[in-house]
Amino acid sequence: MIIKKLTIGAFASNNYLVICEDTKDAVLIDAGGDYKSTIQQIKDSKAGLKYIFYTHAHLDHISGDRELKKNLQLKTFLHKDDQFLVEMFKEQLKMFAMPELDEPIIDENINHGQKLDVGNLKFEVIHTPGHSPGSVCYLVEDALFSGDTLFADSVGRTDLPGGSYEQLEDSILNRLFTLDENIKVYPGHGSSTSIGYEKQNNPFFGLNSRI
Numbered sequence: 001m002i003i004k005k006l007t008i009g010a011f012a013s014n015n016y017l018v019i020c021e022d023t024k025d026a027v028l029i030d031a032g033g034d035y036k037s038t039i040q041q042i043k044d045s046k047a048g049l050k051y052i053f054y055t056h057a058h059l060d061h062i063s064g065d066r067e068l069k070k071n072l073q074l075k076t077f078l079h080k081d082d083q084f085l086v087e088m089f090k091e092q093l094k095m096f097a098m099p100e101l102d103e104p105i106i107d108e109n110i111n112h113g114q115k116l117d118v119g120n121l122k123f124e125v126i127h128t129p130g131h132s133p134g135s136v137c138y139l140v141e142d143a144l145f146s147g148d149t150l151f152a153d154s155v156g157r158t159d160l161p162g163g164s165y166e167q168l169e170d171s172i173l174n175r176l177f178t179l180d181e182n183i184k185v186y187p188g189h190g191s192s193t194s195i196g197y198e199k200q201n202n203p204f205f206g207l208n209s210r211i
Contacts, residue, residue: 001121001141003186004041008034010098011060014188016145019047020119027051027118029138029145030188031064038064039071051118054078054106055147055188056135057085058160059092065104077116079127080109081162082134088161110136126175130168131156137176144195145186150176152185152193155204172205 004017013032020026026047028038031054042049052074054062068074078086085092089103110116112127116138126137128149135156138145148156150172158165181196200207 001143002045003143004045005186006034006038006041008032008037009060009063012189013060014186014190015061015064016186017041017045017047017049018118018121018140018143018145019045020121023119024048025050025119027053027116027123028068029053029186030055030061030147031068032060033063033067035064035067035071038068049074051116052076053110053116053123053138053145054082055137055145055149056132057082057089057104058132058148059089059096059098061147061188062086062089062104063098063101066102069105075107076105077108077110078106079111079125079134079136081129082132083109085132085134085161112136128168128171128175130158130164130166130171132160133162133164133167135171139179139183142180142183143186144176144179144183146176146188148188150185150193150198150202151187151189152191152198153201153203154190155202169205172202177205 002019009032016029116123
């Protein structure tokens, strides 16, 4: 498995190009915009991009959808509980004074526990509501793509439409902190971390925060 990190857009969102080494099939975890640099990374990696897996539907993670789909034959996946945010896409843009864009098109809704194949890689969908109702993480081998649910030394905000601190706490404690501690975490913003480190040291829900 090859992981390429792309930090792009006005909100410095992390998008991840994940490539199966055996088949060169690839998936983009989130599409925050900047079509040209994303395409260049795909070309440089000699990868065949097949899918976009969305961690959630806030504008900084889905703004690149239409441009990519217009130029590549892609299938997009999102949890159904965030579909309302897709429908609010233009309102989201106005809220942050961003230029107008066409609403993304979602091809398929995903569910907790679902397995998604990319070449020989198998991604498991982990529904982690809190930052948004349909936030998910994707687990593949020893890597977790956590979107805006879990960050290095932080967690996702819950003051946007549909956010819930109580749900976020439950998602992190009962769905993420129960995973193997050696799993590396690739968040939607900032640097990577690990389940073990966050389980112990995260200032919001880590063990040290509760002593």
